[in-house]
Structure formats: structure tokens, C-alpha cells
Amino acid sequence: MKKKCSAYSQSNVNYTAIDPSKASKWKGKSSARDVSIIELKVGKLLEACGYKRSVQYIPRLYSHNVFFRVWIFLEHSVLYIIKKASIYGWILTVQHVFSRRLPFSSLRTKIQKKIDQITNENLK
Numbered sequence: 001m002k003k004k005c006s007a008y009s010q011s012n013v014n015y016t017a018i019d020p021s022k023a024s025k026w027k028g029k030s031s032a033r034d035v036s037i038i039e040l041k042v043g044k045l046l047e048a049c050g051y052k053r054s055v056q057y058i059p060r061l062y063s064h065n066v067f068f069r070v071w072i073f074l075e076h077s078v079l080y081i082i083k084k085a086s087i088y089g090w091i092l093t094v095q096h097v098f099s100r101r102l103p104f105s106s107l108r109t110k111i112q113k114k115i116d117q118i119t120n121e122n123l124k
């Protein structure tokens with residue numbers, strides 16, 4: 001028996017059912033490492049929707065290796081800071097990071113208001 005690919009029945013949604021032929025479309029823009037991690041985490045659900053894994057045996061190296069987890073954390077942190085700096089500028093980004101860790105609530109509020117103002121301007 002084939003498992004359902006969605007938590008909702010088709011009568012409750014206004015979009016078409018999942019097309020299994022397009023299940024692999026996302027892999028073209030992802031690295032081999034990212035593909036293997038995603039397949040490791042949600043492979044069974046993807047297979048239930050008609051997706052074929054790129055590698056049938058995926059070692060559990062990524063999920064249990066402490067160094068890999070530290071690397072992912074550092075990589076994410078650096079990319080997060082770079083993205084914030086591209087939006088708010090380096091000075092405001094550094095101020096925001098440190099103000100969240102220091103006990104100066106008035107400084108934190110002032111910096112957060114500047115960030116909120118920039119965010120609101122970008123949304124308009």
C-alpha cells in the first residue's frame with residue numbers, strides 16, 4: 001500500500017497532487033553533501049511520494065560525526081551573518097549580535113528599532 005504524501009486530503013487543498021517525475025528537480029542546485037543529508041533525513045517520505053534516492057546506501061557519517069555537526073554550525077553562522085550584513089550593513093549587524101548577548105536593554109531596543117525600520121522599508 002502506498003503511503004500518502006500529504007497530511008491533507010486532496011479535497012482540502014486547491015493545488016494539484018505531487019508529480020513524482022518532478023521530485024528530483026531540487027537536486028540540480030544542491031551539493032552532493034546536501035542531497036545525501038536530505039535523503040538521510042526524509043528519504044522514506046520522499047520514496048513514498050515516488051522519489052528515487054540518488055544513492056541507495058547513505059552512510060550515517062553525517063548525523064553522528066561531531067566534527068561535521070560543528071562544521072555545519074559554523075558554516076550556517078557565517079552565512080547567516082553575511083546575509084544579515086548584506087541587508088543591514090556590517091556595523092549594525094555586529095551591534096545587533098553583541099547587543100543581544102550583553103545586558104544593555106536600552107541599546108538592544110535602539111538597535112532593534114533600526115533593524116525593524118530597515119526591514120519595513122524593504123517590505124514596501
